[in-house]
Amino acid sequence: MIAKLLNPLALVLLLPASALAADGLDTGDTAWMIVSTALVMMMTPAGLALFYGGMSRYKNLLNTIAMTMVAYCLGSIIWVMWGYTLAFGPSKAGLFGGFDFFFLNGIGVDSLSGTIPTYVFLLFQMTFAGITVALVLGSIVDRMKFSSWVVFTILWLTFIYAPVAHWAWGGGWMGSMGALDFAGGTVVHINAGVAGLVLSFMVGRRIGYGKEAMFPSSITLTALGAALLWFGWFGFNAGSQLAADGVAGSAFLVTNTSAAMGALSWMFAEWAVTRKPTVLGLASGVVAGLVAITPAAGFVSMPASLVIGLLAGVLGYVSVSKLKNMLGYDDSLDAFGVHGLCGIWGALATGLFANPAVNEIGTGLFYGNPKQVWIQFLSIIGTAAFSAVGTFVVAYITKLITGGLRVDHEEEIVGLDNAQHGERAFEIQNV
Amino acid sequence: MKKIEAIVKPFKLDDVKEALNDVGIQGMTITEVKGYGRQKGHKEIYRGAEYVVDFIPKVKVEVVVADDQADAVVAKIREAANTGKLGDGKIFVYNVEEAVRVRTGETGVDAL
Numbered sequence: 001m002i003a004k005l006l007n008p009l010a011l012v013l014l015l016p017a018s019a020l021a022a023d024g025l026d027t028g029d030t031a032w033m034i035v036s037t038a039l040v041m042m043m044t045p046a047g048l049a050l051f052y053g054g055m056s057r058y059k060n061l062l063n064t065i066a067m068t069m070v071a072y073c074l075g076s077i078i079w080v081m082w083g084y085t086l087a088f089g090p091s092k093a094g095l096f097g098g099f100d101f102f103f104l105n106g107i108g109v110d111s112l113s114g115t116i117p118t119y120v121f122l123l124f125q126m127t128f129a130g131i132t133v134a135l136v137l138g139s140i141v142d143r144m145k146f147s148s149w150v151v152f153t154i155l156w157l158t159f160i161y162a163p164v165a166h167w168a169w170g171g172g173w174m175g176s177m178g179a180l181d182f183a184g185g186t187v188v189h190i191n192a193g194v195a196g197l198v199l200s201f202m203v204g205r206r207i208g209y210g211k212e213a214m215f216p217s218s219i220t221l222t223a224l225g226a227a228l229l230w231f232g233w234f235g236f237n238a239g240s241q242l243a244a245d246g247v248a249g250s251a252f253l254v255t256n257t258s259a260a261m262g263a264l265s266w267m268f269a270e271w272a273v274t275r276k277p278t279v280l281g282l283a284s285g286v287v288a289g290l291v292a293i294t295p296a297a298g299f300v301s302m303p304a305s306l307v308i309g310l311l312a313g314v315l316g317y318v319s320v321s322k323l324k325n326m327l328g329y330d331d332s333l334d335a336f337g338v339h340g341l342c343g344i345w346g347a348l349a350t351g352l353f354a355n356p357a358v359n360e361i362g363t364g365l366f367y368g369n370p371k372q373v374w375i376q377f378l379s380i381i382g383t384a385a386f387s388a389v390g391t392f393v394v395a396y397i398t399k400l401i402t403g404g405l406r407v408d409h410e411e412e413i414v415g416l417d418n419a420q421h422g423e424r425a426f427e428i429q430n431v
Numbered sequence: 432m433k434k435i436e437a438i439v440k441p442f443k444l445d446d447v448k449e450a451l452n453d454v455g456i457q458g459m460t461i462t463e464v465k466g467y468g469r470q471k472g473h474k475e476i477y478r479g480a481e482y483v484v485d486f487i488p489k490v491k492v493e494v495v496v497a498d499d500q501a502d503a504v505v506a507k508i509r510e511a512a513n514t515g516k517l518g519d520g521k522i523f524v525y526n527v528e529e530a531v532r533v534r535t536g537e538t539g540v541d542a543l
Contacts, residue, residue, distance in 0.1 A: 213482035215475070274476050284478065321479020334478060 026115035032244035033120045039235025040127035044072040044134050047232050051225030051287070055280070055333045056141045058217040059415020061425035067137045067149050074153045075130030080104055083129055084122045086162035087170045094173035096163045114242055124239060125165070132188045133157050136391075138335030139196030140203045142214075143412055146420045148402040155394040156195065164191050164383055179379035180354055180362045180372065182251065183240035185295025185347040186383040193340020194384045195391040197331060202395045203405050205330035207412050217425065219279050226283035230259055233290045237297035247359050251297035254305035255290065261309025262289020262316070262342075269317045281317065288316030288338050292346035296353060299362040304353035311349075312342045344380055351376035432527040432540060433501040437492045438464065439512040439520040444490045450511035451494065454503055457543070462491045470518030489520060495527050497540045 049068040056064040075083070081103055089097030101107060104122070111118035133153050137144075167174040168181045181187060206214070216222065237255040241248040266285025271277040292312035293305055300308070319337040331337060351373035354362030363369040399405050406412075411419035418424065439447055444461065451459065465486035472485040496504050505522055513519055532542040 213475075213484070214480070215482065216477055274479075276476065278476070280477055317479075325479065 024115065025112055025117065026243070029115045029243045029245075030117060030120060032248070033116045033124055033239060033242060036235035036239025037120065037124045037127055039232045040124065040131065040239065041072075041232075043229050043232035043236065044127070044131045045069045047225050047228035048131060048134050049225065050221045051229055051283070052138055052141065052222075052333050054218040054221030054223070054225060055216045057214055057415070058425060059417055060142045061217045061221075061417060062421055062423050063146065063416035064137070064141045066146065066421060067141070067144075068134045070146075070150060071134035071137065071153050072130040074150065075133060075157055076126060078154060078157050079122070079126040079129050083157055083162050084125065086158065087125065087129075087165040088122070089170075091166065091171040094171070094176060095166070096172070097166050097170050116242060121242070124242075125169075128184060128188060128236075129157055129161050129165070132161055132184070132192050135188070135192035135335055135339055136196045136199060138333035138339075139200040139331045141332045142206050142416070143332075143406055144199075144203050145402060145405060145407050146416070148398050148405045151401050152199075152395060152398045152405075155398060156391065159394055160195065160387060160390045161187075161191065164386065167382070168379070174379045174382060177378065178372070178375050180299055180350045180376065181295045181347065181379065182298040182350070183237045183294045185291075185343050185350065186379050189291045189294060189339040189343030190347065190380060190383045191387045193336045193338075193343055194387040196335030197329065197340060198388050198391040199395055200329055200331045200336070202392070202399075206332065207409065209330045216280065219283075223279050223283045226286045230256075230286055230290060233259070233294075237294060241298050247298050250301070250358055253302060254300055254308075255293050255297055257302060257305040258293035258309030258312065259286050259289040261306055262286060262292065262313040265310045265313030266317045267313075269314050270321075273321075284316060284320070284334075284338060285313040288312040288342045291339050291342040292349065294343070295346045296350040299350055299354040299359050299364070301353075301355045301358050304349070304355070308346065308349045308353070312345055315345055316342055340384075344384075347376050347380050348373065432495055432530060432543070433498060434493060434495045434525040434527045435501065435504055435508070436523045436525065437508045437512065437520065438466070438489050438522075439492060439508070440514070440518065441488055441490045443512045443514070443519075444492070446511040447492055447508055450507045451504065454500070454507055456494055456496065456500075456504065458494070460493045462493075464489050464491045468518070468521070487518065495530060495543055497543065 045068060049065045052068060053061045053064045085099055085101035086097050089100045092098050107118050113121035133156055137149065164187050166172040168179065168187045169175060233255055234252055238248045238252040241251055263282045263285035266281050266288060267277045270281040289309035289312050292308050296308060316338050319341045320334045324331060324337055352365045354364035354372060355367055356363045364372050395405065407416060407419060437447065465488055467485055467487055470487065472483050472487060475482050475484060494504065501524060505524065508522055529538060530542040531538050
C-alpha cells in the first residue's frame with residue numbers, strides 16, 4: 001500500500017521484519033510496477049476517452065476526446081514539474097508536500113521508493129493525477145470552452161489533486177489518521193466526482209436539457225472504453241500494492257469480481273425497471289464496480305467484493321436514473337453519479353470489510369474495529385468538502401482568466417467539434 | 432401513366448422488389464426516409480433518460496407504370512409489404528403527364 005511506504009512512522013510500526021530486511025531494489029516489483037504504470041496510462045487517453053466520447057453527442061465526440069487527452073498531457077507535464085513534489089515532498093503540517101523535488105530535483109536513477117525506483121513510483125502516481133482530472137470532464141461535456149478546460153486542469157491538478165494525494169498517500173493527515181484508501185477511492189473518485197458536480201453547477205445545464213433527446217454518439221465506443229478501463233484497472237488497483245506479491249494478487253481478484261458484479265447488478269436493475277438490459281448499463285456497471293472496489297482492493301477478501309460490486313451497480317443505476325432527475329443537475333456523463341457516489345460507497349465499505357487476514361494494515365467493522373468506519377467517514381467528508389470548495393474557487397479563477405467557462409449559444413448548437421476544433425468525428429455520406 | 436409511391440418497412444423492401452419483378456416491372460427508385468403515422472415513434476432510455484424517437488426509418492419505393500397495370504401493382508405491393516401490424520406503411524398513386532427515356536428520346540409508356 002502506498003501509505004505504508006511513504007509514512008515513515010507506519011513503516012516502522014507496521015512492516016514485518018522480513019520486509020525491512022528486504023529493503024532495496026526488487027526487480028520483480030519494479031517490472032510489475034512499470035507494467036502497471038503503462039496499464040494505468042492507457043486508461044485515460046484510450047479507456048476514458050472512448051468511454052466518455054461514446055456517451056457524448058455526435059457533434060461533441062472529438063471535443064470529449066480532446067479534453068481527455070489534453071488532461072493527460074497537462075498532468076504529465078505538471079506532475080514532473082511541481083505536482084509530484086506538492087503531493088509527495090516532505091509534509092508541511094500534513095497538508096501538502098514541500099518543494100524539495102521541484103522539477104524532480106534530487107531524484108536520480110538510484111533513488112528508491114520502497115523496493116522500486118522513485119522514477120517508476122512517480123510515474124505510476126502521475127498516471128493517477130492524469131486520470132483523476134480527466135474524470136471530472138464527464139460532468140461538463142457538450143458545453144465547456146476548451147480554453148477554460150485547459151486552465152481549469154492546470155489549476156485543479158496543482159491546488160486540488162496534489163494536496164489530496166498528499167493527505168492520503170504522501171504522509172498527510174488522512175493517512176496519519178489511519179484512513180484506508182488502497183488505490184484512490186477518496187483521492188481519485190470522490191475528489192473527481194464532487195469536483196464534477198460543482199463544475200456542472202457552475203457551467204450550467206446544456207441547452208435543451210430535459211427537453212431534447214441527447215443521444216450518445218456511439219455505445220460501441222463506450223463499451224470498448226469500459227473494457228479498456230477494466231483492463232487498465234488491474235494496474236491501477238493491483239499496482240497500488242507497489243509490489244508483485246500476494247496482496248497485489250488479491251487486489252487483482254477482488255477488482256475483477258467487483259467489476260463483473262457491478263455490471264450484472266446494474267444490468268438486472270435496469271432490466272427489472274425499464275424492461276431492457278442495455279449495453280450502456282452493462283458498461284456503466286463495470287465502471288461502478290471498479291470505482292467501489294478501488295479503495296478496498298488491497299484490504300478485502302473475495303466475498304466482500306461480491307457485496308461491494310453488487311451494491312455499486314444498484315447505487316450507480318439509482319443515482320443516474322432517479323437521483324439526478326430529482327435534483328435537476330446536468331452531470332452530462334455522470335461523473336458524480338458513478339465516480340462520486342460509488343467512490344463514497346467503496347470508501348465506507350473499506351471501513352466495513354477490511355480484513356486483517358488479507359492485509360494487516362486494515363481492520364474493518366466486521367473484524368472488530370468499528371472506529372475504522374468513523375475514520376473512513378472523516379476522510380470522505382474531508383475530501384468532498386475540500387474538493388467542493390476548492391473546485392469552486394479554481395473554476396471561478398478560470399472563469400476570470402478565460403472570460404467565461406462556457407461556449408456561446410450558437411457554438412453549443414453547432415457542436416464543439418466544429419466550433420472549437422474545426423473538425424468532425426465522422427464522415428459518413430449516404431451517396 | 433401512374434406513379435405509385437409506396438412507403439414500407441425497410442425489411443420488406445426485398446419482398447416488394449421481388450413481387451414487382453414478378454409482374455414485369457423493370458425498374459424502381461428507392462429512398463431512405465423517416466416519418467411516423469399511427470405507429471408513432473418509440474422510446475429509447477439511456478441511463479434513465481428517456482427519449483422519444485418520433486421519426487422511424489422507412490423506405491420509399493417509386494415506380495411508374497402504364498394505367499392498366501396500376502391496380503395490379505398496388506395490390507402486389509400491399510400483399511408483399513403487409514405484416515398486419517401498425518407501421519406497415521402507405522401507398523399513394525399519382526397521375527404522370529409524361530416520361531422520357533434519356534438515351535433514346537422515347538416518350539410515354541415506351542419510355543418506362
